[in-house]
Amino acid sequence: MDGRQDVMVMPQPPANPIVQLQARFRDLEVGFRSWLAKQPLAVEAAFVTATGAFQGAAIGGLMGTLTSDMASTFPSPPPQATGLSPQAMASLKQAQAFSGGPLIQARNFAVMTGVNAGISCVMKRIRGVEDVQSSMVAAFGSGAMFSLVSGLGGPNQAANAVTSGLFFALVQGGLFKLGQKFSQPPADDIYYSQARRMLTSLGLQNYEKNFKKGLLTDQTLPLLTDSALRDVKIPPGPRLLILDHIQRDPELKRGR
Structure with a gap:
């Protein structure tokens, strides 16, 4: 006897394959993001914008498919209907912006999410931090572009774009702060x-x-x-x- 006591170590239970797969995907995602962060700003911004636009197009296309019946509820006014007030025309365009078919909604959401992702990427690279200010700037840009491509609002497109951008920025800022509050661990x-x-x-x-x-x-x-x-x-x-x-x-x- 050498004075040592052998300890029998029980074999480890087999690892959960789903957990292993999730961990591998996380490692791949972290590695790719690390590689992408080392690329020139234009390359990273272009890739992030394209990815965001693709995701937005998928969401918009799905929403357009589910709400396609609403498009017939808000038909375009006939050419002779010139007696509509500006307020009525603005309301009609707002309804049409959110009730278009799959292709229209895919385009609208692709622009909105792509611009948001691209601006967020640029702001993070320049400022070195992802905070509420960067999030609100990105939301302002996406809201303004969404207003322009969807025809949201009345005839004054510039004012409508600014108004929509400010609305998006305020909502995003509130959501960012709310997310920070509830996502912080004990x-x-x-x-x-x-x-x-x-x-x-x-x-x-x-x-x-x-x-x-x-x-x-x-x-x-x-x-x-x-x-x-x-x-x-x-x-x-x-x-x-x-x-x-x-x-x-x-x-x-x-x-x-």
Whole structure:
């Protein structure tokens, strides 16, 4: 006997193929975005604009298909109908802008989303940050272009474009702030980021709440023992996997 006690390590359960596929797609997306960010601004902006326009065209085409029956509800006025007031004409054009067929809506939404994506890309590259100001500038541009291509509003296209742009910008600014408020993780989550990654890689993410309940933060990972994991009610199998992972991780092993 050499005084060492052999510990039987249970084999890890097979990884979920869906989780693996999602992780691979995320890695590919991150790698492609990293490559695209290194390209000239014109190349990145053109690609992002084209991608945004394609997505918008798909959404607009679908909406146009679902609302195609509305187009007949708002027919174009006959040429002899010159007695319509400017307000009535403006209302009719607004209705037609949102009730066109698939091709019309695909065009409108392609312009709107493409311009938004392109301006956002340029603003982020120039300013180095994606914030509410950049988001509102992009929304203003997309709203103005949407107004111009769709004929939204009355005969004064310039004023209508500015009005639509301001409306889009205000809505986007409010949504951006609202998204920031609800997307921020709890303040204490920053202390468990490394533990969360470890548990996810082992397929044990359900035990994250046990780590938080026992205050087993990232700083405690190199110090974890079987007794500490048992105290937070983690079963024997997952305990062995966690301890084996820590033992094999060079960074965590150095912290012991």
